[in-house]
Amino acid sequence: MTNTEAPPRPELAGRATELVDLIRKHAGWQEENRVLHKEVLQGLRDTGLLKMRVPVRYGGYESDTSTVCDVIAELARADVSVGWTMNTWMIGCWLAGLFPDEVQDEIFADPDVRIGNSVSPNGMAVPTDGGYLLNGRWPFSTGILHSQWFAHSAVMAVEGGDPVPVVIAIPAADLTIVDDWHTVGMRGTGSVTTIAENLFVPQARVLPMLPLILQNQHLSERNADSPVWRVPFSPSAAALAGAVALGTARAAREAFFERLPGRKITYTNYELQVEAPLTHLQVAEAAVKLDEAEFHVRRAAGRLDAKARTGEPWTMEERAVARMDMGAATLRAKESVDVLNTASGGSSIYSHVPMQRIERDMQTISLHGVLHPNTNLELYGRVLCGLEPNTYLI
Incomplete structure (x- = not known):
């Protein structure tokens, strides 16, 4: 399926509204346990909301921004922690859609994949054979407790020049988690700290950030014509x-x-x-x-x-x-x-x-x-x- 052969897009904001009572039922539990409830996660999956920013060739919807905003606002109306986590996952999916297509084939093998992200370049990637060695510590890693992948920001060492910011796609299981999310608000997001120690990252999973942000240049050929990534x-x-x-x-x-x-x-x-x-x-x-x-x-x-x-x-x-x-x-x-x-x-x-x-x-x-x-x-x-x-x- 190509990007132009999108499946019928359901009325996703209505599906989010259907989850409000379920989410509110668990809002107190989520705050107390500092994590999203398994029934809430299943509801997000069953309604297809996790697919909003997944490329259509993997079974996603490539929803426009207005739709995604409507859904996020509805989920936040039920519990802010759910709305914020969904916001993070949708940005993570969008970032994943910028990587080379072979990396996307791996990430989006499950169209309901959950991809967290951070925009603070708190890691250092040093070139090595076939890729980079990554070291870093990232607080506020929203969604990591329920994510399969994470798009972390870092700086990449450049021989003879200043380090440049990059986005790195990392399997969540490769990151060490520090349970330090003891806060007065948005406790259900479970935004703990994550650590990478001498973690090898293949070269294809490292995306230069400045061309992406300033010139909207990315490495995906198959998403190049999609309005979502334009x-x-x-x-x-x-x-x-x-x-x-x-x-x-x-x-x-x-x-x-x-x-x-x-x-x-x-x-x-x-x-x-x-x-x-x-x-x-x-x-x-x-x-x-x-x-x-x-x-x-x-x-x-x-x-x-x-x-x-x-x-x-x-x-x-x-x-x-x-x-x-x-x-x-x-x-x-x-x-x-x-x-x-x-x-x-x-x-x-x-x-x-x-x-x-x-x-x-x-x-x-x-x-x-x-x-x-x-x-x-x-x-x-x-x-x-x-x-x-x-x-x-x-």
Whole structure:
């Protein structure tokens, strides 16, 4: 099957919605055990959601960015840890689709393969016969506990020159795991640290990062004409990550309104919170901020899909806007969650009340090095002022 002979694409966002109750059933367990539940993993597999960014020749769907964002937001609405892990796996699948086709034949032998990834080059690859020896230590290795492969970032030693950043495809079983994921938020992602010690990596599994990011050059011949792989890395990853923040804000809204009927405002004359003008102001403010977060995610995804269809090149400002959209979506989503958390009162601090977990997860997302609103807004401002970006992840 060629890339142009795609199978019928199911309505995947609806399939994600069908999983919401199952995921919520296990949300507390996932947080306590710092890992995704086996029934949640099976649900993701049974619904075909793991195939969204798998090439069609391996039985995947090659879903567009808008579809993937819709699915991720729905999964995050159920449990942020599931949404974030799916976001990581979809970026991992996309990265795998850039490697030489013979490497993809190995990685995508199972079309439901789960591929984690990291973008921090915390390893060093040194040339050796037939490939490289890799040493490194990567914190925040989301998905590794359930992944068959991992796309780690590193720097490659170059004789007589400066090291260059690369992406390396590694079987998950080849990595050493350090169980250090003891956090206040997004605990279910199991984002432990991974280590490689003198690990041999064949040359075909090492992909130069800068040509990939800046010129969209990759090593796959069979994916070259697919719209999914005709977009730059950073804008594509940014849209998916922003969808997690959007789903988190939706979760907060739903959790708040589920508890609103019958609640009072303690130490006031309001027997019903729903009748208080303060409540009306709070829910309206949260709703507006949620709408703004959705705007940024949908704009980012729509731009990617439109430019992927036409093959139109990306300007530096468009790349910066993509990062800004992610940061702005995260900022507005966090503000929406914060308003509703404040309006939820003291009873929301109990561990069985979803709002307290949603608030902690949202805070954790907003502190992520790539999603951090301040970082992304500064980058956008630099480009608007005619300066060079202060990162290669653009």
